[in-house]
Amino acid sequence: MSDILKQLKALKNEPVAGAVSGSRQLVAREKLMEAIGHTPTETPQIGFSYAHYYRWSVLEFISTPMTVGATVVVLLFGGWLTTVNAAQSLPGDTLYTVKIATERAQLRMASLEHKAVLHTEFAGRRLEEAAAIKDSVDPEQKEYYKSTMEAFKQQVTLAEGDLRKMQQEGNEQTSTVASQIDNQIDKLTTALSTTNGTVAGPELNDAIDVTREISHSVVNVIVEEHEATLIGGSSTDVQTAFKKDLTNVYTRQALALARVQVIKNVLAEHPEAKMTAADALERSLKQATEHVGDAQNIVAAGGYREGFTILREAEEQLLTVERQIVDMEIIITTTFSSQEDVSGEIMEETQVSSSE
């Protein structure tokens, strides 16, 4: 090796040639890890098995167009048993790759209208899988929870994307498909709120937010389609969507009030506990639907857009209170199950959360 190359190699540790000191790198690393949401306690040192990786590599291979075609042929000639078993599989299972490949094959072959609805069906599956994984005893499988919730959000977003594409193309079925998607999203919202009672977490709240946004967007499509075809057009879809949303708001309010009543009953058994926070929640719930009656009148006069806006505001307020109810339920459950006294301090905590 020539002298110049030796000198060049010796530059490696010179700051003037871009060498970084360990401490500076550490500070920069910490900043990055904070920015990407790393919590030191959450992730153990990576020594995990490569099994997931190999399974995923296989999935990537089998989901190429050629292999999807080949899979379809195999399925047509007697792979039904595998498909049925795969349908029950969860992320991390060997047959899960077959399930996803089958879904991708379905999407590849579907028309745009069908594809939009299919995405919501698949979103429903992801949600069921996420719920099952959350309860799983297998720690490796639990790792899939986050990515499954991501896949759920992705499917819901793709459904909306396809719907918007249909609208841009002037597809006549846009309104009908939007109604179908709206129905599916309602089911998903119900499923999410059921899960919310048992498992809270950032992923779940995130999924609820995304679903709500998509739901609003889908309803907007219905309203826009209605407005575009107002002359001689039918308003059945938009009326149905409004009635459904209206029922949904009142149902959510009734359920939430029932939950607050349960909280009050529990608190009543403990005379030392204050009722202030529960009363505040009850008041907020009632206030949430104060203007919904106006929305009905406005819609009756043909003002769908404004009517939906009022419903959205009511939904937002309900959601805020629902989250406060969850917080309060958790505090009460943990406090009373450990047989601790309900101190004024704890109750103040619930009051703070409800006033936020």
Place this chain on the structure above:
Amino acid sequence: MRRQQFLVFRVYRFHDTGAYGELYDLYHDRIYRYLHFKLPKPEDTDELTAEVFLRGWEYATSSHVENVNALFYRIARNLIADFYRRRVEEEGIDSAHEIAVDDAMLERLAVKEEVKELMKAIYALKDEYRDVLIMRYLDDMNASDIAEALEKTPNNIRVTLHRAKRALEEQMGNQS
């Protein structure tokens, strides 16, 4: 390489921040050095290095990355281009080519005479020669890794490396 691919998989599939931390440890130094030789101030290098890894995280969590080495360098190149574009817009064309090293800076850093000479020679080289020399001899990358980083073929890199060594020797000869 398999480990890197596995870490990329963890980041993509599980948004595993720990795995990304490991990738950061593997690639930080070389990306930092790459930017160091292309930007005027150490603060700029710090800022853009952090940006490379932040963008890398966003990309790697949303799409599967075939080659993470190439990804980081591609992001770095784009950021450098943006940096100088912004600089031209803000300060005019004259400031755009004001690259890092000058005598005053080397004096300030109290660098040894031979290091100073070598640095001057390196900065006098064409960009592509400087890149391959640094990657090969300072970052210990092989021709395939360099080819991926610079989006060229390994053969092309070998030829460029050969010419770069010759050009560096000539520069050093001229200086002495």
